[in-house]
Amino acid sequence: MGTATSGSGGTDRIIPVLTVSDIDDAAGFYARLAFDVVDRYDGYLILGKGDLELHLSEWDGHDPTRNAGTTYLRVPDAQTVYDDLREQLERDGCLYPVPASGLTPELTAGLRARVEAGVPTVRLHEIEDKPWGLREFAVIDPSGNAIHVGHPVVG
Template identity: 40%
Template sequence: MSDEITFKRAVPIIPVRDLDAALARYRRLGFTAEAWDGPQRYGFVDRGDVSLHLTEWDEHDPARTAASVYLYVSDADGLHAEWTEAVGPLDPPRDTPWGLREFAYVDPDGTLHRVGSPLKS
């Protein structure tokens, strides 16, 4: 094989029960959000270089089919304050042994959003 294949990016596809509610929730979290103009209930949310796709799925059961994403950000404490204002109280960020400041948010569809930024030296 003469040419090496380069991966460009990965975009998780997250199941949701109600696409409109999920798009509104991501807007409150500071993402741009829009529904796909097609026959399936599908949406796109973006913030900075991060993209997530949402798919409305009638059989989605957060106890069995939830997703998780890890978001690397520049300031976990700042984003924690922003998201707490948007969705209500969240457990506070904490320093980890692996060198990140992290917090977590589980949305109403059961998706775990783990968020981390590098610890300041």
Template identity: 35%
Template structure:
């Protein structure tokens, strides 16, 4: 049986260059696709996300969500504290994670969590 090795969610954005700059400010490395389509790649450690520019993207009706497991949610929250968008405070959950939420200007919800220590 074949093994699944990784996943890269594809996130719609209204402005690819602005989104790539935002992810760079969040500590990701970024690059644009060299083809004719406005498409980009963002990576940080073992996490990869793909971005696709979608002219009809409306954050109120086409929201996306990703869950990012990290080693230290509080440290990432501190790093992201100046990011454009909405950032909730970290909290301990009943399911054993310390987590917070970040909603970017394109409406993508990034839930970020690490195991409680």
């Protein structure tokens, strides 16, 4: 196996490690966000996208109906990422849209039913301008990890 290195060549950085229930499903999901597999070990993936690095660790007892972890991706244009991701998820039949206001009890029940039935499900929260000056959205991967994606709102 190769060695993952930072784009800047430095060693002082924080790298998120997210728990996933299926490493192969996770690799497919993060490929939709333009991450490439940098290295792979038994039950562990190192992904890269430019200077970004993300690690995934498989755990058999993981419950994807609960939020396991969170990470934030700051991008130049969150709207384009949102539109592209929504289109891919719709095409793949795994989109579970969630309003910006969050999950209601009805949506939660529908989500749980899909997951328990084994239907591939990716929650995509609607994009919006936040009061803290970022345009952002959240996508919840099949293992329950929240990935927030956003960019600063100019003006």
